[in-house]
Amino acid sequence: MRVLYAGTPEIAVAPLEALIEAGHDVVGVLTRPDAPLGRKRVLTPSPVAARAEELGLPVIRAHRYDDEAHAAVLRLAPEAAAVVAYGALLPRRALEAVPHGWINLHFSRLPAWRGAAPVQRALMAGETVLWASTFLIEEGMDTGPVFDVLSEPVGPEDTAGTMLRRLAVSGGRMLAGTLGEIEAGTARPRPQEGEPTRAAKLVLEDGRVDWARPAAGIEAQARGATPEPGLWTTLEGQRVKLAGLRAAPPEDDDDAARVPGEARLAGREVRVRAADGDVVVARIQPAGKKMMDAADWARGAGRLTHGSVRFA
Template sequence: MRVLFAGTPAVAVPSLDALVEAGFNVVAVLTRPDAPLGRKRVLTPSPVAARAAELGLPVIRAAKVDAEATAAIAAAEPDVAAIVAYGGLVPPAALAVPRHGWINLHFSLLPAWRGAAPVQRAVMAGDDVTGAVTFQLEEGLDTGPVFGTLTETVGPEDTAGGLLERLSRSGAVLLAQTLSAVESGRAVAVPQSGDITLAPKLTLEDGHLNWSHPALAVGRQARGATPEPGAWTMLAGQRVKLEPVRLRPDVTGLAPGAVELRGKSVLVGTASHAVELTRIQPAGKKMMAAADWARGIASLEGVVFE
């Protein structure tokens, strides 16, 4: 089959590699335009664009799938399109181009967590199990029938980033298997069933830890917001970035947000028991061990995170 691959971030790269390694004829790669990165705002290709260049594949750069992008897709004459985290909607005109349509690799067990941030929302919600599916892309938001499914256990210390990295690798295998089934005529798509939950893209505020919540919820929020948009709190009117915290059920009695140093542990109170900070980045400084940050302060007495 002639395959168009659509994707943008690093989590889509394993899928592109898997399709090439499986012997599919990837005729073009659709990705979002180069974006300014770093302090110097240097225009940088997306991870998928960079990998496509290494593989010698033609690249279509488009911020959205408009008439121009649709024409470029049609010119590639794909039999099927595989899409993984492209970052934009595919309109009906483009959906109709490949004879086998568009097959989406989505990192949740649909219909749970339809939307842009399924892994982050699953971690924040405390799901014990998540996974990935391949499904037929439709006009609706992640509503199409499902071809294949895999499951993945969510560990107690999993961050969204770590879990997504694992799913990107196992999901790449699932995507290649699905396209093989489509090519051979063996693929069967089953309508989604079950409870629907939505996973909108995370905002900066989603990383703002709420110390008035129980410790378990604080820990899930921090892990779900890592690495993006990042967990953070306010201290003396300034935003302070945090890496995921450890639960400390052995420490109680600290008021929500109150910070205390016990031995080498920097503890913060919640609505239940305390949590222990791992690393912290004060405003204008680099990320550092929480104990080093605490030693640099004259006293933690009266220090409260908000």
């Protein structure tokens, strides 16, 4: 079966490789156009485009599925299309142009977390098991019938970045299996059941810490916002980036008098007061500086050695 692959970011590379390793006839790749990266804004192919070129596959670059992209897809004559984070909507004519349809690998158990950031939103909600689904794309947002699902447990050090990489590998194998079942005529997609939840794309404000929240909620936010957009707070009116956050119980009775956002140095730990305990911060990046060990920052210029500061 001739398969078109549509994907753009780094997490979409592993599923492409899984399809090829499984023996599928990948006839070409649809991806977003080259984008300017780095300080010099050098036009750079998407990770999927770069890998496809290494593999000798034809590459269609398109901001949106327009007439030119449609004609290029028709020339490849795919019998099915596999989609992983392509990044553009597919109109009806695209869906109708491929006999076996467009099969999406989505990183949730649908209908939960429909949208652009399912892993991030699930982690922010405190979920401890994450999912991936293969489903048939319809005109609605992630509404199509589901072929298969799998799950991955969230480890104590996992973030959105690590979970996406893991789900891309296991989900890529599942996507290859789904396409094999479609080719064999044994695939049995099932309508989605349950109440949908939404997973809107994260913006910078999603990384801002509200220290009046429970410590566990702040740790969950940190997991979901890592690596992008990242956790941050403000100190004396300047934005400060944070990394490696974890919830911790208060150390002593004196903690009860502290206010949310108050940071102090306790041994080798920088502890920030939350609503019901502490949040330990492993790394910190002050404005205009590089990321550094939080305890080293706390000792620099005596910031926390003789008192506390308050993040806002």
